Amino acid sequence: MSLRTVPNSEPRRAVLDTYAWIEYFRGSAEGSAVSKYLENGFQPFTPSIVIAELSDKYRREGINEWPIRRSFIKLKSKILHLDELTADRAGELKQTLRKKFKDAGLADAIVWAHSLQNDALVITGDKHLREMDNAVNLKKVPEV
Numbered sequence: 001m002s003l004r005t006v007p008n009s010e011p012r013r014a015v016l017d018t019y020a021w022i023e024y025f026r027g028s029a030e031g032s033a034v035s036k037y038l039e040n041g042f043q044p045f046t047p048s049i050v051i052a053e054l055s056d057k058y059r060r061e062g063i064n065e066w067p068i069r070r071s072f073i074k075l076k077s078k079i080l081h082l083d084e085l086t087a088d089r090a091g092e093l094k095q096t097l098r099k100k101f102k103d104a105g106l107a108d109a110i111v112w113a114h115s116l117q118n119d120a121l122v123i124t125g126d127k128h129l130r131e132m133d134n135a136v137n138l139k140k141v142p143e144v
Helices: 018-026 029-039 048-060 066-076 084-100 106-117
Strands: 013-016 043-047 078-080 121-124 135-137
Touching (some): 018 029, 018 121, 029 121, 043 106, 048 066, 048 078, 106 121
16 A cells, blocks of 8 residues: 655654654664654654553663653654543554454554544554555555
8 A cells, every 4th residue: 555645735644653663763774764753844643552562672681771761752743642532543543453464453553543534644664554555564664
């Protein structure tokens, strides 16, 4: 699927998923692409489920900088909390994802639902989301 373009007259929004933040903090080429969405006029969002996934990952790996990274995410992006409508849509979207990926999880569907609810691109390299119409596939290291 192709990258959806956002007209200049509309606010440019981007939902960053767990994959995007991990690569950003690693400082990888994909992370460099993420930084462009944080710095080039996009309104960045981070779903609260992403905070949970990152918290789990960094605590499991003993990354002591997690509180600093969490504060940075809150400073650089608006945290999106799961409301009833987004939760319901995520349940529906998970079924759509499962038709293509047997291992697609509810977290993927929640991120996708948040992006659709906010008319935003989803910045990801996750195999479950990177081919969606509104996705920026970090595996292809896009230009902003």
